[in-house]
Amino acid sequence: MALVAEVDKQERGPQKTGLEALARLVDDDLQAVNRLIVAHMDSPVALIPQLAGHIVAAGGKRLRPMLTLAAARLCGYRGTRHQGLAASVEFIHTATLLHDDVVDTSNMRRGLATANAVWGNKPSVLVGDFLFSRAFQLMVADGSLDVLRILSNAAAVIAEGEVLQLMTANDTSSEESAYMQVVEAKTAALFAAACRVGAVVAERPEAEELAVERYGRDLGIAFQLVDDVLDYSALQAELGKSVGDDFRDGKITLPVVLALRRADEGEKAFWRRCLEDQDHQDGDLDTAIALLQRHGTLAETMARARDYAASARDALAPFADGPAKAALCEVAEFCVERAY
């Protein structure tokens, strides 16, 4: 763990600002969303609010629901429908987190023990199903078939992406294109849908829906690229998140795809042993990080993330300047500069 260094907390000040501007913009709405979340995760079956509360209420940036709220605001919406849909988006996200943690056999998330680590896999699978159903109940209560179409499509694409990720794991021959497909499906699809439903409730022309959708998609790709860099980063450990989860799971993320392309025979054998054979020895993670740094692939992945973040900002060009647009531009900044 020699590469996991202390980072001056001061360095993270400006990075946090990106989300705080968004949080300020949607503050009242977000409080309403949080109340909806708490109300709708309730059930006479006590374990459900208990387990859901652990993951829903205890933490999380609420990034996706804030995107729904801000996109609606950007499109001039002044009602309250976006609140229920933001809660629905967060429930879909939470359901996939619960199932992901089971699939990845993760023990830590956001610095806390995962639900599956506390209660076991079984209730995590079932409470995930419950929250997913609740997401659809919230959409039905809203009553827009367009919203239902967008979010049910996104949910199917997310599941496809998760399965594709499983299939490409432990395969050092998997291509950059397969990796990008996984990122677009498992992460960017929900960012895109979260933004688009905000435009749908504002009843804006389709061009605006498509613009905020593109913003969301590119933002989501940037976000995931950075996530995959952070898994090999010193900053993660400082924040109570584990480092090297992807490495141990054999996930072939972009930094690894690029490093494999530039690897000599010895390096290839190292990656194959660790990622394909899952034969791990002490110091392997440090070796992996050193290889990624030697070939500059963490920096290159970050550069791509910045390109996507810039493209996300560009997508907002059709909208007039104002606090919503400014906050969304700052979110794009946050996504690539964040340390968590």
Next chain:
Amino acid sequence: MALVAEVDKQERGPQKTGLEALARLVDDDLQAVNRLIVAHMDSPVALIPQLAGHIVAAGGKRLRPMLTLAAARLCGYRGTRHQGLAASVEFIHTATLLHDDVVDTSNMRRGLATANAVWGNKPSVLVGDFLFSRAFQLMVADGSLDVLRILSNAAAVIAEGEVLQLMTANDTSSEESAYMQVVEAKTAALFAAACRVGAVVAERPEAEELAVERYGRDLGIAFQLVDDVLDYSALQAELGKSVGDDFRDGKITLPVVLALRRADEGEKAFWRRCLEDQDHQDGDLDTAIALLQRHGTLAETMARARDYAASARDALAPFADGPAKAALCEVAEFCVERAY
């Protein structure tokens, strides 16, 4: 396994007839439903149709989608909307089966290895999520918010029932009322919803919707009661299904609830050791079956199932006699006389 006896196949002839009448009634529609199922479980991610095909296409009685088709027919519907909704119902059912098998760590279903036994838990969880999303996509394509409301409510109730079942498992003090709550939620809710959406597409008065819904609910309860009896039955083994799964999982089904109520101290200690402590020894299942038989609780559970089946038939009173009503009455018969 002394209690697992050969059963003359002739005995099952008339039992099968109950479903065959239904299958004949909805034959053309069911073929269309099967085509929709195959088309909608497709995905560029090869493992999805592979795994889904294993559980969806390879078997199953298609009882729930046939109920949707027959309920629509009973209500005089002549269009094709019920086909897509029947496929949606089957996808919800299949998604819960995939997740159930993960939760129960089952290895066999319908005489075949379970998907989790073949491919592992991870893809089973994710393909379940995929099929669940596909179910909602099919409903959205249909375009009825009433249908979406009915089936998203059912999906939430099913998940609640599954969690409640987990919470009452291994607890020999759990009451009959908790058991009935589990049955109504995990099984009867989808039977009820499957029937009701058939009436919804026919655009019949609400009284008819409620009548077919009550038919479905009572039929589902009867079906599950019989399922719980069959888990202790000789007929199961003959059909390639394992016997005693509930016993090994520590599920407190009605035959056990009733036997516990009548148990002496020694018997109570036996049930506690097996169901609470999960301390199993050779011959325990035979002992359990002998206790259930001594206290007549398998027969009593069957008697209750017959009451619910009769109540299901009674619910159809408002409808005119005809092939649809006759077939649905025969299904109620089948559910309590079936050996599988």
